[in-house]
Amino acid sequence: MANLNGAFGIVLNIIIICYISTHVNSDFEFTNIECKVSDEFCKIETCFLKSINRTYKYASVKIQLLKPINKFWAHVTFMKRLNGYKPFLYNYSVDLCKLIRNPKSANKVALFFFSLFSSYSNLNHSCPYSGFLIVEKLPISHLNYKLSKVLPIPGGDYKIVSHWIMDNFRAMDLNVYFRI
Ligand SMILES: *[C@@H]1O[C@H](CO)[C@@H](O)[C@H](O)[C@H]1NC(C)=O
Numbered sequence: 001m002a003n004l005n006g007a008f009g010i011v012l013n014i015i016i017i018c019y020i021s022t023h024v025n026s027d028f029e030f031t032n033i034e035c036k037v038s039d040e041f042c043k044i045e046t047c048f049l050k051s052i053n054r055t056y057k058y059a060s061v062k063i064q065l066l067k068p069i070n071k072f073w074a075h076v077t078f079m080k081r082l083n084g085y086k087p088f089l090y091n092y093s094v095d096l097c098k099l100i101r102n103p104k105s106a107n108k109v110a111l112f113f114f115s116l117f118s119s120y121s122n123l124n125h126s127c128p129y130s131g132f133l134i135v136e137k138l139p140i141s142h143l144n145y146k147l148s149k150v151l152p153i154p155g156g157d158y159k160i161v162s163h164w165i166m167d168n169f170r171a172m173d174l175n176v177y178f179r180i
């Protein structure tokens with residue numbers, strides 16, 4: 001599977017979302033998250049956004065892997081809503097096993113993305129993966145803080161579409177919607 005857009009990349013959309021969306025004073029809001037899996041590979045335990053109060057909101061995702069994964073890629077496309085969702089800014093693929101195995105040689109942007117959620121996940125170890133893929137209570141405030149230096153993008157409704165390729169099989173789709 002080729003790295004389509006010049007080896008850029010990162011994993012969790014949740015993070016990515018914020019990369020393009022957030023600057024210091026923006027009103028960043030997750031609006032929805034959707035997980036879809038192939039029954040043969042995965043089972044969804046958790047996939048939701050939660051608002052505890054005005055300042056504490058988080059995303060949690062927990063996916064059970066029904067078999068160990070040796071190859072793990074993510075295809076990620078950013079979309080902006082105009083008349084329907086249209087591709088916007090990024091459309092790329094990343095080899096997650098390689099990124100984690102050799103962070104020093106990985107794309108800096110990809111690593112930055114990874115650092116945004118890695119402390120809330122169990123993904124920071126080398127392949128193979130088995131058991132559960134977990135992102136636990138990733139707070140919006142954490143993302144806002146980390147991303148405060150990143151260039152803003154125009155206000156609007158956005159969607160991140162990601163396909164998770166496990167051992168060459170499209171095993172999971174994760175869509176994240178947000179508004180700025
Ligand atoms: C929001 O909820 C968190 C976690 O329960 C709590 O620590 C925080 O003080 C709350 N903030 C407000 C403004 O109520």
Ligand SMILES: *[C@@H]1O[C@H](CO)[C@@H](O)[C@H](O)[C@H]1NC(C)=O
Binds near residue numbers: 077087091092
């Ligand atoms: C993203 O890029 C791939 C490969 O170039 C292409 O097949 C796919 O249609 C693109 N997706 C969008 C939404 O443009």
Ligand SMILES: *[C@@H]1O[C@H](CO)[C@@H](O)[C@H](O)[C@H]1NC(C)=O
Binds near residue numbers: 100103115118
């Ligand atoms: C994974 O975590 C270790 C220890 O916290 C850190 O040194 C390493 O850079 C992390 N790897 C990635 C890809 O973020």
